[in-house]
Amino acid sequence: MTEPGSSRSRPKGAYDVVLSFRGKDTRKNFTDHLYTALVQAGIHTFRDDNELPRGEEISKHLVKAIQESKISIVVFSKGYASSRWCLNELVQILECKNRNTNQIVLPIFCDIDPSDVRKQTGSFAKAFDKHEEQFKEKAKEWRKALEEAGNLSGWNLNEMANGYAFSFYGSLVGINLKSFIINPRLVNL
Template sequence: MASSLKSERIYHVFLSFRGEDVRNNFLGHLYKALDQKGIYTYVDSEELRKGEQIVPALMKAIEESHIAIIVFSKDYASSSWCLEEVARIMDCKEDRNLLVFPLFYKVEPKEVRTPREKYKEAMLKHESKFGTDSKEVKRWKKALFDAGSLFGWHLKDG
């Protein structure tokens, strides 16, 4: 592969999360713990610069990371941005050997994989918006299944 096609790995970790679920509690603690260990972590609120286009900046940051931690929370799948992130993360896992670690925050891994409960509800809304045969929705479902099938951390409380 030509060197011009390879992205330089800038970040140690990329954190994918649904902001309103975890930003002001769990995520802050996780980010602080990583930072204290000298682990350079991409968090959208910290790294995005004014005037940057959000989606291209996020996709580039995923490609420039060694590891992705996906914090699956109850409303993660309701965000099409989060679903785009998880799909790109899983693409980079295959294409660029990105290490991916799921963290199931107050959701069961099977809820993410299958999808069930809040995840099923969210995917039905996406299907009604984009269509049942939508390439995006199929890609998102596959990414959720693949990421939800990885061994990770399961946090029920705290």
């Protein structure tokens, strides 16, 4: 199946990139611009647009997208840790990365310091105060995932001037992602 805007063929449902983000924080601004830049570059990108009711279990469709993707981009924001859905999604992403050495996780820190993610301080500490009351064991798993993700090399948008956000999208898409995505027509040559 050929995706709109892409000349590459791929099996139906296989994604190059999965975007993980807290919709309430970044859906209508940063993540929307990033998604548009990826799609315009011909990169088959999954984002959860369904606004499904958030429970503890992530959807089978999302799990499949994560498992089959080459890259997961995790957009951390101030409210990310308050969402059990986002935290469960992050655990799934890192489990796939750790099982499949070819899968890449790229964190983007949007209005949050990477150390807040890594150490669960600031708004992340407040979220975990609530989580640990109800989900003691699960909170340990989430903390471990946040620490691992916070230690990955990524981008801290707080260190970029607002005028450079659009050039960031272009550099992320043009340089970093395309080098990781293999054109299926080149395989078996």
